[in-house]
Amino acid sequence: MPYFDAASAAPLHPVAHQALLASLDEGWADPARLYREGRRARVLLDAAREAAADAVGCRPDELVFTPSGTHAVHTGIAGALAARRRVGRHLVTSAVEHSSVLHSAAAHAADGGSVTEVGVGRLGAVAVGEFAGALRADTALACLQSANHEVGTEQPVADVAQQCRRAGVPLLVDAAQSLGWGPVDGEWSLLTASAHKWGGPAGVGLLVVRKGVRFAPRGAADEREQGRSPGFVNLPAVVAAAASLRAVRAEAQAEAARLRELVERIRARVAESVADVEVVGDAVRRLPHLVTFSCLYVDGESLLHALDAAGFSVSSGSSCTSSTLTPSHVLRAMGVLSEGNVRVSLPRGTAAEEVERFLEVLPGVVQGVRAELGAPVPEAPRAAAGAGPAVGAAVAAGAVTVDALGKRCPIPVIELAKVIGDVPVGGTVTVLADDAAARLDIPAWCGMRGQEYVGEEVRERGVAYVVRRVS
Amino acid sequence: MPYFDAASAAPLHPVAHQALLASLDEGWADPARLYREGRRARVLLDAAREAAADAVGCRPDELVFTPSGTHAVHTGIAGALAARRRVGRHLVTSAVEHSSVLHSAAAHAADGGSVTEVGVGRLGAVAVGEFAGALRADTALACLQSANHEVGTEQPVADVAQQCRRAGVPLLVDAAQSLGWGPVDGEWSLLTASAHKWGGPAGVGLLVVRKGVRFAPRGAADEREQGRSPGFVNLPAVVAAAASLRAVRAEAQAEAARLRELVERIRARVAESVADVEVVGDAVRRLPHLVTFSCLYVDGESLLHALDAAGFSVSSGSSCTSSTLTPSHVLRAMGVLSEGNVRVSLPRGTAAEEVERFLEVLPGVVQGVRAELGAPVPEAPRAAAGAGPAVGAAVAAGAVTVDALGKRCPIPVIELAKVIGDVPVGGTVTVLADDAAARLDIPAWCGMRGQEYVGEEVRERGVAYVVRRVS
Incomplete structure (x- = not known):
């Protein structure tokens, strides 16, 4: 049965499976303890850290293991922001970051910080100049993913890192989707990743903070993992994560x-x-x-x-x-x-x-x-597409209004497609809708079908989207 | 090779091992997804939650899985304090809580909150009346472990819970050491635990928040685990944790x-x-x-x-x-x-x-x-105990001063024991020491050897501990 959702979670890599099994017996003790089981655990932990650091391209003492990629992002952003609080409280992210980054940004805003979201082009990448333009004297941190998790587009990380370095702003790169494919180029300052995205086990994230980058962990203190990731280290999973990262990199x-x-x-x-x-x-x-x-x-x-x-x-x-x-x-x-x-x-x-x-x-x-x-049949003449609108449609001279209030995606767009043939070229269709997707999908439909998107207007209930027939 | 440090981390229980293996193949997908792998993961997650809740004695929707017992404690304390911020910012803990609780308290104090640490008796338990007496009108939360992790003493949790309920203060019980042995009695409000203490895998903690108890998660939002524990759920470990809890409870x-x-x-x-x-x-x-x-x-x-x-x-x-x-x-x-x-x-x-x-x-x-x-030989006459103090000792009439500055535990106590026979009954020995353990161990030695501990006095360098020979 084909599973095509590796970007969400990848099945366990055979090497991860094997390493996890082996270290369940060898790596359950506390690596901070002095007795043999603890020393054995410490050896495993050190080796895993070295292997992961080698794959990232950093020093072992720059890398800590966290319980997930989300923890790495939350901790990394909060710690980097706190350390540069005196510089300012401005955060720059792209608009297409993973939710863990955007949630961190929202928490920062709720705490009185300011956030600039840099938009992306139609292919999903930020423009380097636009990103650089968002950096300010009070910018404490910038965040950019290495590649997008939903559409796969790579971001110009190396160029953005260079711009950030020029501006004296640390750049955190969320490398969750790409780290299994290769290291992240450029002079980034912080990096986060998630093992279960590359075929490692759940329960392991990576947080890398380059030497010289200021970092102030938030919340309750904990002596483990340089004070950057509290809690007992999940050693068997960490060993499996590092071993599988090495294995997927080889292939x-x-x-x-x-x-x-x-x-x-x-x-x-x-x-x-x-x-x-x-x-x-x-x-x-x-x-x-x-x-x-x-x-x-x-x-x-x-x-x-x-x-x-x-x-x-x-x-x-x-x-x-x-x-x-x-x-x-x-x-x-x-x-x-x-x-x-x-x-x-x-x-x-x-x-x-x-x-x-x-x-x-x-x-x-x-x-x-x-x-x-009951969607319109492609290629068929438009007038024959359906049995007429299923929702209320009011026809005036050269203008049709479709009431799709309470209807969920894709119904508002289907209704639009059904009636566009009913108005003459130059006439308009107004779609009343309260589904959030309509704001995105009605303009997108216009782009795909060569019709003109006139604009939207907020009504007492829902929004009126106006489309002009041009062909 | 006997391993006698189960309170730090227990070797994996065979049932945990088996459950972990089985769910590595079945439980790697995202339980929030709609496809079969996701649905299968969801079934496993729900079953694990029900089993854990049953062992705790709570409703499944009161229990979330965290990445460790430490995370459960940090999250539980921060969330409970934040939710009752309007009531006040006072926190009560015992003086013998796990470091995760004390670190949370320290973070709260650093953030402007106030903390009362309730002392314990010589056996390690709090007195119910003293704990109750620490509760104030502005107390937002009280924390008490079910049993101590270093000396094993059980705390009077049920009685303290009753007092807290009377005072309208939620009680968080850190049950890390005891949950494998049985549920926690009494009407507590929040409970935390750690799977690797009962033979479950690393990477799983429990946080229970009773219905009706106010809770406001801190930090960046995340939709998983009721918004109380961010990050991708470590499902194989969660399944193994729940299965092993059930197994150890049966035995x-x-x-x-x-x-x-x-x-x-x-x-x-x-x-x-x-x-x-x-x-x-x-x-x-x-x-x-x-x-x-x-x-x-x-x-x-x-x-x-x-x-x-x-x-x-x-x-x-x-x-x-x-x-x-x-x-x-x-x-x-x-x-x-x-x-x-x-x-x-x-x-x-x-x-x-x-x-x-x-x-x-x-x-x-x-x-x-x-x-x-070169410690004193027990039972042997004191004067013959050693070859005289290895550190500087100044003898005056009926009074000896031992300079143990720069000497680590147990040297200051050893030196004290060596010279106590040199002073007449009624005379004193003054130990100069700068090792932190001396403050605890010199009075304890007096108690054990039937000598009188007179007191301490801070000197320019170190502390002078004065002991009177009474036998």
Whole structure:
């Protein structure tokens, strides 16, 4: 059964499995103790730290193990901000960081700090100049991911690090998605990562603080891990994390090339075989194993369920698959379609045949969901697309208003598509909607279908989105 | 090779080992995902939560998994304090809590809060009335361990909980040492525990917050574990923790009775077979598996090394075995001897023969360390005890001053013992020392040897401790 959600959690690498088993018997004691079991644990811990530091490209005493990538990010940002409090309380991040970074930024703002979120282009990358322009005299810290977790786009980390160095601002790089593929280039100051993203076990994150970078741990003190990560070290998991990082790195170049081709094939074939689809993210400067696309007139949850039933595990940034019913902040920042969103991230070892089978199954699955939702049939004349709007539509001369209040993604867009043929070229369709995804998906639909997005207007209930028919 | 430091970390229970292995293959995916691997992970997580809650005696939705017992304590205290900030910023703890509690209290004080540390009696327990007396109108939280981690003494948690309830103050119970033996009685509000103390894996703590108890998580938000424990859940470890808790509980009654007898035997035999020894902690109201004793004229580090060489792994609260060179805060609070301190905590399954062998070896080991240090020979006439003080001793009429500045534990006490016979009954010995342990160990020596401790006086360098010979 193909599992295509490696960006969320990768199955345990065989080396991690083996190392974990071996160290369960050898590494359960407290490495701070003087007796033989403690000394044995200390030897394992030191070796794991050296191996991880070697893979990162840092000194062992610059690296501590945390209980997760999220802990590494929370601790790293809070500690770096606190240490430079006298410089100022301004934090710069990109708009497409992992939620752990954005939550840290929100906590900083709630505590009286200020935050600048640097936007990204349509492919998901920040512009170096724009990022550098956000750095100020009172900027305490800047954060940039090495590559995006939802669309795979690589960030210009080395160039941004250079700009940060010039400005005297430390840069924290969240390398969670990329560290298994290679070290992060450039003169960054702090780095975070998560073992279960590279095939290591859950329960291990890395926090690297370069020598000379100021750092002041927050919260209750603890003597372990240089005072930067409290709690008893999860040694068997740490040993497994380090061993598997070394193992995936040994295979990284060949495996990256292989998966890169598979993803290339997905990008091309999805665009060909699925109508009304948008493949997002940078096609070249990207993670080797990850691709994201969105399908008009489809809700992500139904799509995920249908793919799951067909045997494929993928994830989605659609609003209907999130507990908050808002679409992915990454897709929003990129300004791309969020409905019917699918992220495919291939674990190491994915067979080409599995990908082929996915590509065979996908068009039918999308079509099935569209049929259930009564979505417009692609290529068919627009007027014949459906049995008329299922929600209230008021037609005036050259203007139609569709009431999609209370309807969730992708219904507002489907209704828009159904009635656009009812207005003459030059006429407008106004969609009333209160679903958060509409703000993103109606403009995206206009871009994909060559219609003009006029704008939005907040109403007493919901928002009115106005679209002009131009073709 | 007998390992007698279960209170620090217990070897993995076979059930934990088995559950961990099984869930490495089944439980690596994100339990928040909708596909089959995620659903499977969710089922495992829910079952583990139910099992753990059952063992604690709480509702599953009152319990979250944290990355360690330390995280549970830090998070629990910070969250409970923040939620009652309007009531006040006063925190009550006992003086003998685990360092994770005391570090949380220190962080609270550094942040402007106030802390009352309730002292303990010579056996290590708080007095209920004294604890209750520390509760104030502005007390936001009280913390009390279920049993002490260094001396094994049980605290009157149920009675204290009742007093806290009367005062309207939530009580957090650190149950790290006792949860494997049974649930915590009484109407506590919050509870913390650590899996690797009961034979579960590292990487799992429990934080229980009773319904109706106010709680406001600090730091960056995270949607997992009710927003109370950020980061990807370490599911295999969580499953193993819950399974092993259930397993050790099934064996708890019989094993507790068995270990209780072994500890009883250690308490009796050590007192008989080792001269100048103090067995500390409550002999009856105590953890079944733990006993602590201190030996005069011995340094803990040498003792630990000698026992390690003889094949026994134990820990110590002596100053020479701590990185800060201060004796255990627990022994200090109890006012008992800290030098030559040994904590024996028996893991489940410890064979009676191992304990016997330890009891056979111990007297010779202590004697060996004493001989190396030139300590007074017990029972021998005092004047013949040594070749005279190795450090400077000035003799006046009826008064001797010993200069032990720069000498570490147990040298100041050894020098005191060597010269006490040189002064007439009624005369005094003044020991100048700058080792932190002297403040605890010189009064303790007086108590053990029936001499009078007159008092201490801070000097330009070090402290002068005055002892009067009364026998």
